[in-house]
Structure formats: C-alpha cells, structure tokens
Amino acid sequence: MARIRTDLCILGAGSGGLSLAAGAVQMGARVVLVEGHRMGGDCLNYGCVPSKALLAAAKQAQSMRQGGCGIPGVAPQIDYAAAMAHVQATIATIEPHDSVERFEGLGVRVIPAWGRFLNEGEVEAGGHIIRARRFVIATGARPSIPPIPGLDKVPYLTNETLFDLRERPGHLLILGGGPIGMEMAQAHRRLGAEVTVIEAERALNREDPELAAIVLDRLRAEGVRLIEGTRAERISGQPGAVTVETARGPLTGTHLLVATGRLPALDRLDLAAAGIEATQAGVSVGPDLRSSNRRVYAIGDAAGGMQFTHVAGYHAGVVIRPILLGLPARAGTAHIPQVTYTDPELARIGPTEAEARATHGPRLEIARFAFSGNDRAIATGRTEGLIKVMVLRGRPIGVSIAGEGAGDLIGLWAFALANGLKMADIAKMVAPYPTLGEVSKRAAGAYFSPRLFENPWVKRAVRITQRLLP
Ligand SMILES: Cc1cc2nc3c(=O)[nH]c(=O)nc-3n(C[C@H](O)[C@H](O)[C@H](O)COP(=O)(O)OP(=O)(O)OC[C@H]3O[C@@H](n4cnc5c(N)ncnc54)[C@H](O)[C@@H]3O)c2cc1C
Numbered sequence: 001m002a003r004i005r006t007d008l009c010i011l012g013a014g015s016g017g018l019s020l021a022a023g024a025v026q027m028g029a030r031v032v033l034v035e036g037h038r039m040g041g042d043c044l045n046y047g048c049v050p051s052k053a054l055l056a057a058a059k060q061a062q063s064m065r066q067g068g069c070g071i072p073g074v075a076p077q078i079d080y081a082a083a084m085a086h087v088q089a090t091i092a093t094i095e096p097h098d099s100v101e102r103f104e105g106l107g108v109r110v111i112p113a114w115g116r117f118l119n120e121g122e123v124e125a126g127g128h129i130i131r132a133r134r135f136v137i138a139t140g141a142r143p144s145i146p147p148i149p150g151l152d153k154v155p156y157l158t159n160e161t162l163f164d165l166r167e168r169p170g171h172l173l174i175l176g177g178g179p180i181g182m183e184m185a186q187a188h189r190r191l192g193a194e195v196t197v198i199e200a201e202r203a204l205n206r207e208d209p210e211l212a213a214i215v216l217d218r219l220r221a222e223g224v225r226l227i228e229g230t231r232a233e234r235i236s237g238q239p240g241a242v243t244v245e246t247a248r249g250p251l252t253g254t255h256l257l258v259a260t261g262r263l264p265a266l267d268r269l270d271l272a273a274a275g276i277e278a279t280q281a282g283v284s285v286g287p288d289l290r291s292s293n294r295r296v297y298a299i300g301d302a303a304g305g306m307q308f309t310h311v312a313g314y315h316a317g318v319v320i321r322p323i324l325l326g327l328p329a330r331a332g333t334a335h336i337p338q339v340t341y342t343d344p345e346l347a348r349i350g351p352t353e354a355e356a357r358a359t360h361g362p363r364l365e366i367a368r369f370a371f372s373g374n375d376r377a378i379a380t381g382r383t384e385g386l387i388k389v390m391v392l393r394g395r396p397i398g399v400s401i402a403g404e405g406a407g408d409l410i411g412l413w414a415f416a417l418a419n420g421l422k423m424a425d426i427a428k429m430v431a432p433y434p435t436l437g438e439v440s441k442r443a444a445g446a447y448f449s450p451r452l453f454e455n456p457w458v459k460r461a462v463r464i465t466q467r468l469l470p
C-alpha cells in the first residue's frame, strides 16, 4: 500500500467536500480528496441540478398550456426524453467545474475510491494509506427507504434513478410530500404524467401551513392528487403496475418514487475504528463541527441537521478556519435560508410563525404583505403569494415567502438576519418599481404603519408643527 502524508484529507467530493478542497488548497494546504463515486456528489448528479433543470422544462410546458396576460394557452408537445436530455445537458455543463481535472489543476490530490478509517489518524482508500493532520467527513446522505412490507419486492425509483428515465411515467406514485416529493410531483404533472402523492402527515410539513397552502393549492389545481395523513401499509406489483395499500384504499400507478427523507452516508467509513461517534442523524458534532475524534470534522449532510447544498458550502467555510489557521469557528443555523422550488416557490429563513410564537409568546410581532398588492405581480398575472415576517424587538428573526421568485426574494432577508439588521434597515431601502422585491419593503412598511399612522402622538406632533410652521 502506498502511504500519503498530508495536511487535510476530505472524504466525499460533493458540495461540501469540493468547496473545502478548493478553499484549502488555494490557501496553501496539502489536500487529498477521496471520492468513491461521482465528483459533484448528490447536488450535481442526482439532486439540486437535475431537479431544477426538470422543473424548468416543466415550467416551460405549463406556461404554454396556461397562457396568460391575454395570450391563450396552447397544448404543449411534450417530449419527456428531450426534457431529460435538457437535464443531462445541464449536468454536463456544470460538471467540468467539479471535475477531477479542475481539482488536480488546483493542486488537490484526488483519489477515486471509497475511503474508510483504519484508526484515529489514518484512512485507507484505493490502495493508499492516508495519514493526515485533519480529516473532514463530507460523505453526504442517501435515500432513506422505509420498511414497508413488499417495498423490497417491487421496482421503485429514488432521486438516484429517477433522472435515468427516458419514458414518461403514465402514473407516478410518490411516497413522501417533502421538498423532493412536491418538486417532482409538479415537474411530472406539468410534463403530462398523472401524479399521486401519499404523505404520512401534512405535505411540506416543516413549512408555515398558511404559506404551504398557497403552493399546495396550486399543485392540486394543476391536477396533482395529494393524499395526506395516510401511510403506505403494503406495496405490491411489478414493472408498470405498482399498488400501494393505504387506509384509504389501494392506489395503483405505473411507477413509484420513494421520497421519504435522507439518511447520512456513513456506512462505508468504519467510524468506530477512529473513535468517531455517530447516530442515525449523522456524525455527532458540536457547534464547531468537530467530532469525538478531535482530528476529524463532519460537514454537510453527513453532519446531520439541515440538508442543503448551501449549508454544506457554509460548513466548509466554517471548518477551514480551525483546520488551516487554528482559529475558533462555530456554525449557526438561524441565518440559513431554504427554498422549495415548486411554482410558486416556497422560501423560509428562521422559525415559522407557530415556532416563533411558541418561543417568544406575545412579544412576537408579525408583518405581512400579499403579492396581490404588488404592481409587478399584477402586471405579470402572478398575484398568488404572501410574505410573512416574524419580528422580535424590531428585528426580523424569521421570514416565510410563498410566491413567484420567493427563492430570490429571501436573499435580502438572509442578508438581514446574517448581519443582525433591523426592520428599520429594510424600510430604508428604496426598491426599484415595479419589482417583486417591493414586497419586502412593503412588509417592513406594514410593520411600521400602525406605529406611524395609528399613533396619537405622531398626529399631535404634526398638528402642533403645522400651527408653528410659517
Ligand atoms: C432531489 C434532490 C434535490 C435537491 N435540491 C436541492 C436544492 O435545490 N437546493 C439545496 O440547497 N439542496 C438540495 N438538495 C440537497 C443537496 O443535494 C445536499 O444537501 C448536498 O448535496 C449535500 O452536500 P454534501 O457535500 O454534504 O454531500 P453530497 O453532495 O451528497 O456529496 C457526498 C459525496 O461523498 C461521496 N462518498 C460517500 N461516502 C464516501 C466514502 N466512504 N468515501 C469517499 N466518498 C464517499 C459520495 O459518493 C458523494 O459524491 C437536494 C437533494 C436531492 C436529493
């Protein structure tokens, strides 16, 4: 076995591992990056990128079908294989950025193999023994497959196989109404498939129900059949005919997509050999993302917590400080946004209204503004939408937005929360007219309006001043 000595060994070349490798090598560290499967990880190959590309194709089809602004709709000619070719072309365009060639060009040593710990300070991968000053586990997550009787005997899809389809499913059954389930439900419905979602609780149940309802109403109106509060009890069938038995009766479709959550991918690592503690949720880490083995950190999906590409990238930025410079660093969550890319989009940062009320009680104030009052939304015919801001002592602590462009609109609030800005700072902003961005300013306006317009002291001050002014 060849021996390698290095400063930093990263396991997993997905969103987190790649960000860390690029940053660390360019700052002068010797970096070994171990990847057992595809560079770019889940996000590029089976996650964010293909799902957003398919949603874009579906949105194109829907805008033709729906028409609007005086232009009548037309029946789109949908070629599912062509939509999937667009998905693959999107991946192929982004791929070079995450490639072995690019990282080797930066000076990273890439080992294309699965890695596993041999002891507290060594990893074995592809016939190499890597001894590093620090290790970072960035091995991501994979679909969690629920133990439903019969599921192991039928053909089913996950996000890892869905994008390989070239023939449109006639009727796609989806187990799970989380972000994966709802994004893929809308994409497939708009591309012409029949779609039924079976959700054990409430669809999009981590979101504010009032805002989730805006999205779910739209999906239902487009023909997605949503069966909530129902578990799959037994599954049977064969290719082309899969039946899910539920308390509300059997449901039969041509394909089944399992989207019931994701579990950290730790099984190949032999964590015990390195004294690294973990639970089902992920590697056990403190706020500094350090594991029970002080040489080893975990980032991204492998660290449990929020499963998003931007979180993996953020984690990379957090651990680079102690690893390269010995400086302290802590990862927070209060300023992390998340977006479900249905149409309309659903974006959130911080707690929902119910969560914020449970923590802060009557001290919490809520500012809201509906997209129906935004001139741009009216001009484009996209008036379904709402922004809701949770405010504590003049500062926003949480924001939920459902509506066209919500994922971009949440950016302003992510900036505000990351920098501890106040509602007054948002109110100071002059937003260009007519833009959807005005909804943020109007929400801040809604917060100050009662203070300004319903305040007898303000009225009295104005009357006195008016008497005194020449
Ligand atoms: C369908 C879908 C859509 C999504 N959409 C979004 C979105 O729109 N926005 C968003 O922010 N997030 C989205 N996500 C989540 C996002 O993809 C993940 O949060 C992100 O990829 C996590 O990055 P990571 O670096 O932790 O892991 P990954 O990107 O999964 O990378 C982990 C890598 O580690 C490798 N690996 C695993 N074990 C080993 C080992 N023992 N040795 C060597 N290599 C190993 C894997 O092969 C993989 O390449 C989506 C996920 C899915 C499934």
Ligand SMILES: NC(=O)c1ccc[n+]([C@@H]2O[C@H](COP(=O)([O-])OP(=O)(O)OC[C@H]3O[C@@H](n4cnc5c(N)ncnc54)[C@H](O)[C@@H]3O)[C@@H](O)[C@H]2O)c1
Residues within 6 Å of the ligand: 146, 148, 175, 176, 177, 178, 179, 180, 181, 183, 198, 199, 200, 201, 202, 203, 204, 205, 230, 231, 232, 259, 260, 261, 262, 306, 307, 308, 338, 339, 340, 341
């Ligand atoms: N736009 C985005 O940023 C985006 C998109 C997709 C995925 N992701 C990430 O990937 C993660 C995983 O997504 P996901 O949608 O698979 O998981 P999820 O955990 O968010 O949702 C899974 C849903 O499945 C339901 N469920 C679980 N077991 C069930 C069963 N037996 N029968 C019926 N329903 C069942 C749950 O109640 C839940 O609502 C997300 O939490 C998110 O972090 C992000």
